[in-house]
Amino acid sequence: MSDQPVVRRRVAQHSISDTRYNDAKSQSQYQPYKDAAWGFINHWYPAMFSKELVxxxxxxxxxxxxxxxxxxxxxxxxxxxxxxxxxxxxxxxxxxxxxxxxxxxxxxxxxxxxxxxxxxxxxxxxxxxxxxxxxxxxxxxxxxxxxxxxxxVEEVAGMIFVFVREDDFSLEDVPPLSDDLPFRFPESSERFPHPLWPAAPSILDEGAVAHGMHRTGFGNWRIACENGFDNAHILVHKDNSIVHVNDWVLPLGILPASDDCIEVVEDETGPKGMMQWLFSDKWLPVLENKELGLKIDNLNGRFYRTSVVLPGVLMVENWPEEHVVQYEWYVPITDDTHEYWEVLVRVCPTEEDRKKFKYRFDRVYKELCLHGFNDCDLYAREAMQHFYADGTGWDDEQLVSTDISPVTWRKLASRHNRGIAKPGKGTYGAVKTHSTRFKDTADGKRPAYFVDQVWF
Amino acid sequence: MSDQPVVRRRVAQHSISDTRYNDAKSQSQYQPYKDAAWGFINHWYPAMFSKELVxxxxxxxxxxxxxxxxxxxxxxxxxxxxxxxxxxxxxxxxxxxxxxxxxxxxxxxxxxxxxxxxxxxxxxxxxxxxxxxxxxxxxxxxxxxxxxxxxxVEEVAGMIFVFVREDDFSLEDVPPLSDDLPFRFPESSERFPHPLWPAAPSILDEGAVAHGMHRTGFGNWRIACENGFDNAHILVHKDNSIVHVNDWVLPLGILPASDDCIEVVEDETGPKGMMQWLFSDKWLPVLENKELGLKIDNLNGRFYRTSVVLPGVLMVENWPEEHVVQYEWYVPITDDTHEYWEVLVRVCPTEEDRKKFKYRFDRVYKELCLHGFNDCDLYAREAMQHFYADGTGWDDEQLVSTDISPVTWRKLASRHNRGIAKPGKGTYGAVKTHSTRFKDTADGKRPAYFVDQVWF
Amino acid sequence: MSDQPVVRRRVAQHSISDTRYNDAKSQSQYQPYKDAAWGFINHWYPAMFSKELVxxxxxxxxxxxxxxxxxxxxxxxxxxxxxxxxxxxxxxxxxxxxxxxxxxxxxxxxxxxxxxxxxxxxxxxxxxxxxxxxxxxxxxxxxxxxxxxxxxVEEVAGMIFVFVREDDFSLEDVPPLSDDLPFRFPESSERFPHPLWPAAPSILDEGAVAHGMHRTGFGNWRIACENGFDNAHILVHKDNSIVHVNDWVLPLGILPASDDCIEVVEDETGPKGMMQWLFSDKWLPVLENKELGLKIDNLNGRFYRTSVVLPGVLMVENWPEEHVVQYEWYVPITDDTHEYWEVLVRVCPTEEDRKKFKYRFDRVYKELCLHGFNDCDLYAREAMQHFYADGTGWDDEQLVSTDISPVTWRKLASRHNRGIAKPGKGTYGAVKTHSTRFKDTADGKRPAYFVDQVWF
Missing domain, CATH: 2.20.25.10 (N-terminal domain of TfIIb)
Incomplete structure (x- = not known):
């Protein structure tokens, strides 16, 4: 872990552009996103871990x-x-x-x-x-x-990816998997320098190993996704064990300090997404709230950086430790359920490295990060769901400067998605009140990702 | 059981009429059936076994x-x-x-x-x-x-039948129960000869005894009904114990070999329905699928015949053994639940016969047939339900030659039903999301057929 | 308990006015009530017992x-x-x-x-x-x-009341809590004399103590409320222990005997509601039904009187014993759930009185009245719910002379409510089929009044 403070070059300016507000003009720029309750289609999504399909x-x-x-x-x-x-x-x-x-x-x-x-x-x-x-x-x-x-289908590093296409989307037009995966390093190191930590690995790297889990989240995938790169929700994590095990002292939050605090990537080829210039002078840690008498001394945190690419893939570089990267997906199942994927990736050239990474995943990260830390995120997302479930939340939300992140994401996702999924037809979740659903629920079964199999 | 092979007189002709396809013209002929989500009304239905109303x-x-x-x-x-x-x-x-x-x-x-x-x-x-x-x-x-x-109400052979009528359907127009029960023998023996087995008994016969069970199926009644006389679903039964206990060797399926493979009965009086000429030369067993390398030798099955009459009563003659007939009803409760009735009938002239039949029902048929065998049907029907629940399945299905059975049924049911039930009003299932339903479900209660009674 | 018979001055006249029927004209007079599925807003409601917010x-x-x-x-x-x-x-x-x-x-x-x-x-x-x-x-x-x-917020006698207002309802226009609480005595003693029992206490009296309970009812609040002051539902209580413990002999019912059997209170200030002249000559006990061979001898009941005020507060004076009054609220949560409040109030000037009342509540009233007796009401209300849930019940009900009580209530509530609550937006119950609801239900949780709290 790099503990040295980042060198900051600018003074924070809190009057950054108004693009953060959800006025009519801003909203019109992300109408396709608002329409994408069932997700984006014609994209690559993780389907299962390799070990789940023996x-x-x-x-x-x-x-x-x-x-x-x-x-x-x-x-x-x-x-x-x-x-x-x-x-x-x-x-x-x-x-x-x-x-x-x-x-x-x-x-x-x-x-x-x-x-x-x-x-x-x-x-x-x-x-x-x-x-x-x-x-x-x-x-x-x-x-x-x-x-x-x-x-x-592509299978890499222990994960099975599927290109979920519309029936009439031509196979010839299917892009490479890498177009729907996070920015890679060191290719992007010059564009997105990261003096505070080593280059993040990629699941596509030779020798990459992915460990993680997936589970069903009860809420819309967009609500989940927007939480992933949210710079203002440190509060929900302040009591997490991973923080205190490491004696980290977190800021109250991180504020955008510049209009170019987020860089949108829309190159003709490769992933479309955005990189947040966290731990640069374009974002400032908030150390005090006088109104509430809160003051942070001896800031001592983990330096990380979040980015997101279509169709909704989070990358957290340098997290939860150096040489490791966390990926997340919020794969839409229906309009009110998604499969939440948390994956840690590390390049492990030797068998010894692989064993060590697996051991550390099993004994430390699974419990403290994927559960302890991210359980809070999962809960927070579900808590937001009622507000958005009837469609009125998108209009009634009142956004602030930190919301430049979701707003930027909504706009770029609206421009670059390859299709808006139609509501499920003739399948699970198309009719939500079906008696089979009440039967299953009475039997104690929650809505789920995998099909229940029956053997007579 | 008659093990001798049936004498077949014709060569199979696979290019039978195109009436099997669900094109617009064909569909228009069964629009009333598509509208009958809540069932047909002004018909006789089984309500309870006599022993359930003491x-x-x-x-x-x-x-x-x-x-x-x-x-x-x-x-x-x-x-x-x-x-x-x-x-x-x-x-x-x-x-x-x-x-x-x-x-x-x-x-x-x-x-x-x-x-x-x-x-x-x-x-x-x-x-x-x-x-x-x-x-x-x-x-x-x-x-x-x-x-x-x-x-x-009519009570026969241990079963209570109710004529479910619209409020303004005149009592004078109520037909006899026999109009809504399967074809009878020996009356129909000349019309529907059955050289391979003795005449099927009827629940209306003197000395008839009915044993069976009923339970709630989670799906629409039509989906359930169409499975009953389906000649192409032998696959779901291939592993059933009743098959292997008897060393039966089943064909891969049974194919219509003639345009008159099904006879529609629409006499002015009596039941309206259709008889399938199974185990005649109008249907041929399929013994081989070269593409899949499947070949059946030493066919050794149970000879049976299925027919169906309005409002949706299946008769399986000579099943599961000689002198016994199986009746089934798929009584609509709501548009997404039905009460599935499985009843075996045998004429038992003496008390000794009654005891013997009851013993055989309890020890053999209930477990191996009504459960083991028909559980597969029940599951298959529920599995089809999502496709039809949102109403799109009727248009999107792609039918084949064996589907001449359901298509013929849909058309005749459209012509001869006595009324299409309106959606339930002011009663159970009219509002599917009611809080009482969630309360019951949380308490582990599935949607059910009987009213829950309360004693303070 | 006052056992002497009430002196009656008039002969019953069964042809009282036709206002009881739900014809189009009558219904038009309570259209606002029919629209109030989500309740009336801008009123005082009980939120919690004081002890629930420590x-x-x-x-x-x-x-x-x-x-x-x-x-x-x-x-x-x-x-x-x-x-x-x-x-x-x-x-x-x-x-x-x-x-x-x-x-x-x-x-x-x-x-x-x-x-x-x-x-x-x-x-x-x-x-x-x-x-x-x-x-x-x-x-x-x-x-x-x-x-x-x-x-x-107002907190009195161990109860927390909240004025639930629309966002734009001015705080200056908030009426006193007493405007939404039952009629008080002895202020109203001249207007509503009650020779058979002492003046009813009020929760607003000095030294008033309230004991009770609240729980979620699965059904609309109006259905619940109308049961509270219903004079025709004695049948559901005939087997209750509280009746037999006291050797009460109840009449078959109580019939309105006069056009002025109910007095509507719509003074400019103070609560708006209605008082029923029970145990006066304006209502007659029914002691015989010849058709059914039912005859009541030696009538020996508890004399009580019911009234109701907006937004739906029942008062039962002299119940379950002298000097005690029962209040009930049917607080709308959503359009198909309400919080059912049962509260007994007594003025307890001394600590000894308080202890005695608490002891009697715990040992007698909670079990025999709030549960035993009122459980029947709760069940009856839920049983009515299916009929009204799809909105057709209001038109299809067929009312009789005793229904003058609910009809009078519906009309006065339509005239004097301070606002009709809009359907919940962006909150619990706005979307009834949300996956979180199925998740909770699968976990055995019924729809509830309190928010589930989570501690990470």
Whole structure:
């Protein structure tokens, strides 16, 4: 940890531009964002950790080894089934063309190239989604004329990413995964210097290892995302163990001190997003609130920097320690649930490094950071949800100077998203009051990310 | 069980008529069916097993014997209270004219001719529903001028049937129960010959005994009903114990081989429905799917035949054994719940026969068929529900040749139903998000068929 | 208890005016009441018992004593946070102007004059609601220009009352608490004589002590309120222990015998409401129902009288014993939940009196009256709810002569309420299907009155 104070060159100016306010003009610039309750589509999202989709090899073990390695999830209202075959992961629309059954509810696969609907035997190619045959109707005219959408998959550093596309989004137009991942270093070191810490690793680096967790958050993904790079919510973390274990002394908050405190990145290629110039003279720590008699002495914090790129990926450099970076995703499931991903990445060239990182993750970071620290964020996001759930929050919020971060994000996301997801249709969450939902709830089951599988 | 193979006379022709597809023209022919989310009204439905409505005789036992034999249910959005008096069952609308209380929530009866609302004492005749008196207001002008709808009741073979009618459907127009029950044999034996098994019994036969169960299904009744006579869903049953206990070897499916594979019955009198010519040359078993490398040898199944009549009554002849027939009903409760009835009928002339049938039901059929086998159907129906719940499934489904069965059913049901039930009004399920529903759910109670009764 | 029979002067006339029927003309006179699903606003409501908002004094005890005495509730769709400081209770809108967080979810107070939002540090004055500062943004332009609504508070006899106002209802126009409390005695003794019992105490009397309970009722507040002064629902109480413990013999009901059986009070000042002339000759007990063969001999009841004033406060004089009065409130939370308050008041001049009353409350009244007796009312109200939940009940109900009470109430409430609450916005219950609600329900939590607090 770098404890030396940052050299600051400017005097804070609190009258920075008014772009932070949510007046009509500002709001009109992020209308697409306000419309994106179900998320942005035609983007790469994390689907599962690699270890969550284990391939069961025929002939090994007992009866169980005929269970195909299939699991179902939902992203941005799109039901998706994933299957691993010969190590490779395939993703297809998890909704049979026949009568809408989710293929993943009771996985059935007759060979390595297909997935079969367990109800009426409609069998689809994993690679192109075409209706290959129907178990008990092998000559039907429908065969070959229809199919289910497939989704490109990339697996890196122990994570499975899926490109969630609209049915008519051309596969030729699918961008590389790196376009939807955080800015990379040292490529960006000149553009975004960071004298206080070593260059952040990337999940795309050779030898990168990712450890983390994901769980369902009950609230809209945008509310969650905006919390991630929020510079004004230090209050919710002031009692966290990770802070006190390290004897950190946090400021009351961090204030923008310049109109260029955030840099928007909209290069023709590569990720679209924004970098906050934290721990530069463009943001100032607040050490005193006279009105409340609060004063911070001996500031001693962790230097970090947050940035965010489409479709909503947070990067916290130099956190929770040097050479480690935290990524977060707030993957929309429906308009009122999202899958919250917290991932720590480190480059581990040797097996020894990998073991050490895993041990530290298990014994320190999982408990103190991903839970202790981020649990507060998760709760705060859910607490905001009622205000925004009926759509009135976006108009009624009263923003302040620190809100330049979410407002900048909303505008850039409005300009650069590749599509606004339509409300889920014929799938989970499209009808929220369905009796199956009350049945599940009575049985103690919360709304969830994974499809419940049944084995008769 | 008849194990001899059926004699087949024709070669299969896979290019049967295109009526199976759900194009606009076909859909327009079953628009009334698509509108019947809350069910068909002015039909006979099973309400309870006789043993579920026991009459408590005055003077027997202790305090409890003043509890009237009253229970409340809901069918097609209509709340119905049933009371047994002197052995006879009466059914009335379970919604007081005064302020809408369900009479059955706290049964109160002062004599054998009436039922009284426990809240303000409105007392209705069981036979004609008229407001006979008000306990504490015996001279009110309203008395005699209003009342609650009554529903004709028939009790046969241990089952109570109710004719669920609209308030203004004339009692004179009520058809006999037999019009809403499956085709009967031997009357229909010439029309629908069945060389492979003995004539199916009917619940209306002398000496008929019905054993079965009913439970709430979480989904629309139509989705459930269409599964009942579906010839293409053998896949969901391939692992069922009843199959393997009997060493049955099932085909992959059964394909229609002729345009007249289904016969629609729309005689002026009697049940309206359709008979499938299963185990004739009009349907062919599928023994091979080359694409998937599947091949069935030594076919050894149970010969059965399915038919369905309005308002949605399945008959499976010769199932699960000779001389036994399985009936099923999918009684709409609301638009997203139905009561699933599974009933086995056998004619038992002697007390010995009755005992034997009961024993076999308890020890074999209940576990292996009504649960093991049909649990798979119940699950499959619920799995289809999300696709249809928002109304888009009917348009988006892509049907194949075997779907000639549901399509034929939809069309005939559209032509011959006696009325489309309106959405429930002022009763359970009309408002799905009511706080009472969340309260019940938090307490672990799923949406249910019977009214919860309270005794203070 | 006064057991002597009341002297009656008139003969019953059952053909009293037709105002009781809910025809179009009558309904038009209470349209505002039909519109008040979310309650009446700009009225005084009970918020908590004093003992539910304990002040924790700094320096006492251990760590816990920094927990501010803050609790959150919701009335008529308005989220309200209460804090006790130096004994005085303050009430403010429980919704941060910034991003809608409920301040009470994680109470944070830096001094005795303010309450701070735990998320971003927005700090509001308790007395005038102004945005005083922002913890980490002490010079933001927004400070001083905005704020949250405050609500006048009165604390009497162990109860905290809050004036729930619209944001733009002037504090200068706030009426005294007594305007929203029941009629007082002996001031009203001449107007409403009561020869059968001593003058009822008031919660505003010197030495008044209130004991009671409150709990959430699942249904609309109007349905609950109308049950309180309903003279026709004696049936639901006939088996209550409090009746039989006292060997009371109740009539079948009480019928209005005169057009002036209810007196509407609409004086320019003071409470607006209605007094029922029970136990006068304007109402007659019904002792016989020949049709049902019911006959009451030796009537031996408790003489009581019910009245109701805006915004829906029931007073039952002389109940459950002399010198005691029962108050009830049905405080709207949302349009389908209300907080049901049952409070017994007695003037206790000495400590000995206080102890005796408390003992009698704990050992007799709480169990037999507030639970045993009123549990029946609570259930009856919830049972009516389905009929009214979809809005059709108000039109479909068929009223009788005893319903002169609710109809009179509906009309006077329509004339004299100070405002109709708008549906909750950006707060609990505005969106009933939100995933947080399903999460809570799956966890066994029913919709509730108090805000769940979280301590990280």
């Amino acid at each position: 391939e069961v090899v025929d002939g090994e073990g007992g009866d169980e080894d005929i269970i195909p390695s299939v699991k179902g999830i939902q992203i941005a209202g799109v039901p998706i089934a994933l299957r691993r075959v010969n190590g490779k992961v395939f993703a297809v629309k998890d909704q049979c063309v026949h009568r809408g059954i989710r293929l993943s509810e009771k996985p059935m696969c007759f060979n390595k190239e297909t997935i079969t609907c367990w109800y009426h035997g409609f069998t689809f190619n994993l690679d192109d989604g075409k209706l290959r045959t129907i178990v008990a109707n092998p000559e039907d005219k429908l065969i070959g004329t229809t199919g289910i959408t497939t989704y490109p | 009459e408590v005789v005055d003077g027997e036992g202790g305090d409890e014997d003043i509890i009237p034999s009253v229970k409340g249910i809901q069918i097609a959005g209509v709340p119905i209270a049933l009371r047994r008096v002197n052995g006879k069952v009466f059914a009335v609308k379970d919604q007081c004219v005064h302020r809408g209380i369900r009479l059955s929530e706290k049964p109160m009866c002062f004599n054998k001719e009436t039922i009284t609302c426990w809240y303000h004492g409105f007392t209705f005749n069981l036979d004609d529903g008229k407001l006979r008196t008000i306990v504490a207001n015996p001279e009110d002008k309203l008395i005699g001028t209003t009342g609650i709808t009554t529903y004709p | 002040e924790v004094v700094d320096g006492e005890g251990g760590d816990e004593d920094i927990i501010p005495s803050v609790k959150g509730i919701q009335i008529a769709g308005v989220p309200i946070a209460l804090r006790r400081v130096n004994g005085k209770v303050f009430a403010v809108k429980d919704q941060c102007v910034h991003r809608g967080i409920r301040l009470s979810e994680k109470p944070m107070c830096f001094n005795k004059e303010t309450i701070t939002c735990w998320y971003h540090g927005f700090t509001f004055n308790l007395d005038d609601g102004k945005l005083r500062t922002i913890v980490a943004n002490p010079e933001d332009k927004l400070i001083g220009t905005t704020g949250i609504t405050t609500y006048p």
